[in-house]
Amino acid sequence: MANRTVKDAKNVHGTNPQYLVEKIIRSRIYDSKYWKEQCFALTAELLVDKAMELRYIGGVYGGNIKPTPFLCLILKMLQIQPEKDIIVEFIKNEEFKYVRALGAFYLRLTGIAIDCYKYLEPLYNDNRKLRRQNRQSNFEIVHVDEFIDELLRSDRVCDIILPRIQKRHILEENNELEPKISALDDDLDEEMASDEEYFLEKGATNAKSNSDRVKKRSRSRSYSKERKDRRLDRKKDEARQEEDRERERRERDLRKRERDRRIRHERQEIRERDHRRNYYKAGDRRRP
Template sequence: MANRTDPAAKSVHGTNPQNLVEKILREKIHQSSFWKEQCFALTAETLVDKAMELDHIGGTYGGNRKATPFMCLTLKMLQIQPEKEIVVEFIKNQDYKYVRVLGAFYLRLVGKATDVYQYLEPLYNDYRKIRQRSADGSFFLSHVDEFIDQLLTTDYCCDITLPRVPKR
């Protein structure tokens, strides 16, 4: 039951929300120790606490391509489908940059194009540094505005194919 979508969850882009993450990545997340130990029985309220503990973003890394905690929390959000107001509060959070980035990434995955542009474009003014984990396991510095630009202009981010949004 822990790996299933909430029965009350609505379909997103015509499919189960978890299917926005490719099957192989979903399986890697389900096998990760962070998922098994930290993400079990998380609710929308307790998810915020876990998101505040994030210290980097990324998809998978290393030789066996382990999933990052950022990806685990993204999948958990897709599973429990928090209310839009909660996601907007994630994005408006000034104190924790990784909570903001997690909310932005989730909104980019499930949001309508108007919501995506309305809530993510103001984040172009956030120039704080964030740590990003590359595929080889090393870290590099990026900025919130660069990550937002990647979300809005590319089709692929953090090992996930992003749903199409029309150009501005």
């Protein structure tokens, strides 16, 4: 009885919300000490206190597949199905980062694609560190924005298979979602604007000094006006070329960072795929 979904709960993605967690992991959670002692008779109001006590995220760990408190609370939320407003407040909570991570994970499990992009993408600006317990019971550091990126891109996070969501560009083409504005675009525009101001000031200073030198030389030498203009144009061209080289260097750096980010994502997907393969092979070997 204690493990049943509440009567007035709605189906999520066409199934019982608790079924979003695989059966073997679900049974491990039901048998865990944290579930029996801390999650018994837990309501949406009391859930907030438990979420504030979280000190790390994670899925299952150890050889006998023990669930983390984070995963236990996720299953409890699927069981009691709190209101959407509560989940949104979890996500907007800036004081407790693990409360934010809990709300983001639950929304990714149960929410529609539009809500996932609407509420999770702003968290890309959160660079705080999270402690995550891996399958080998070791702790590792992951940032909030990295965790959010995994939720939106990966098929499996914290040992839970995530439901598929529509790609962002499809929602944009259907006018269901506004085009994404990256913080990097604003930074790049500001840098380019400041660079332009710098080179304009530098060019003006160089032009003034060159003009003074030309005037002094004109007293002793008979330089033609055409030669003076040619020297000034050459200085301006050099300033523009220097500006172009600086802009190209910044663009190369941005492309390199984006390429490195994609490589990290691809490696993470490979590790997740290998993890799933080893996980199911181990399950097959344990079966009589």
